[in-house]
Amino acid sequence: MIRFPLFVVTLLLVFLAFISAQDTAATPPAPLHNAGVTEKITFSEVNVDGPYIAMTFDDGPHATNTAKLLDMAAKRHIKLTFFVLGECVAQNPAVLQREVAEEHEIGNHSWSHPNLAKLSDEAVRSQLRRTEDLIFKTAGVKPTLMRPPYGELTRRQRIWVNHDFDYKVILWDVDPLDWKRPGPSVVASRIIAGARPGSIILSHDIHPPTIEAMPQVFDALLAKGFKFVTVSELLAMNKGGERPEVVNHPEVQPSPQHQLTPPTLTLPATSPSKSPASAVSPNDQD
Known part of the structure; x- marks a missing residue:
């Protein structure tokens, strides 16, 4: 029986492992359009029976403007959806707690409002994870929706964000361009004219003229017979028929399970009547 020196056997094993790794690296990933299971994960509007709409507000919470908006919603018994920025939650935690206590929906709008389509996957993940963690720590809820700043998120990003965070990506079909500050009457007329059953309406609760328009x-819209629901409630009414998106692409693997830290809540009893206005974020578009 031939016996080889130990170092020869070791070198042979290392060589075989190297060749195997090269073969694996040379195998191209399956193309995105050939993946199997599909699902609708991005929505600008929803196909519903009945006059249901979702009013959504981005870039808050704001110390005074959002509080005024919550007062208006409470008076009319309507529910809203807020896509919040992590840095604004850090500044105004009590406002977020009030939004949750009054049964409005919270979505993730990133930490600092960058264009996510221009960031690395790791940077996008950090923007969303930091915000999700702070929302949960502050108010005890985990978002199931996200809205990318400026509406910018690539198809591949939407797929892996859905894998990693289980988020639906929410855009809009009515945009009053309130970030351009055209005035309350213009904001109001654009929303009223554009709303239709299943609409997802975009506005920003950091701009005083927008709040004045509400x-x-x-x-x-109530006089027209529309009923205000959260985005998740609107999605639950979906009749379907939309073009689905691929969600099980082999290139997109979910990250390890992330554990959220339980919150310590101190919910305000009522809206503060007066509070110092926080600085309006410069990242106020969409």
Whole structure:
């Protein structure tokens, strides 16, 4: 029987392992469009029976503007959806707690409002994870929705974000361009004219003129017979029929399970009547 020196056997094993790794690396991943299971994960509107709409507000919470908006919603018994920035939650935790206590929905709008489509996957993951963790720590809820700043997120990003965070990606079909500050009457008229059953309406609760427009918006849409629901409630009414997206692409693997830290809550009893206005974020578009 031939016996080889130990170092020869070791070198042979290392060589074989190297060749195997090269073969694996040379195998291209399956193309995105050939993946199997599909699901709708991005929504600009929802196909519903009935006059249901979702009013959504981005870039808060704001210390005074959001509180005024919550007062208006409470008076009319309507529910809203807030896509919040992590840095604003850090500044105004009590406002987020009030949003949750009054049964509005919270979505993830990133930490600092960058264009996510221009960031690395790890940077996008950090923007979303930091915000999700702070939302949970502050108010005890985990978002199931996200809205990318400026509406910018690539198809591949949408798929892995859905894998990693189990988020639906929410865009909009009515945009009053309130970030351009056209004035309350223009904001109101654009929303009222554009709303239709299943609409997801975009606004920003950091702009005072937008808040001034909301009583007219709410009252006019209620008078037209529209019913305000959260985005998740609107999605639950979905009749389907939309073009699905691939969600089990082999290139997109979920990250390890992330554990959220339980919150310590101190919920405000009522809205603060007066509080110092926080600085408006410069990242106020969409």
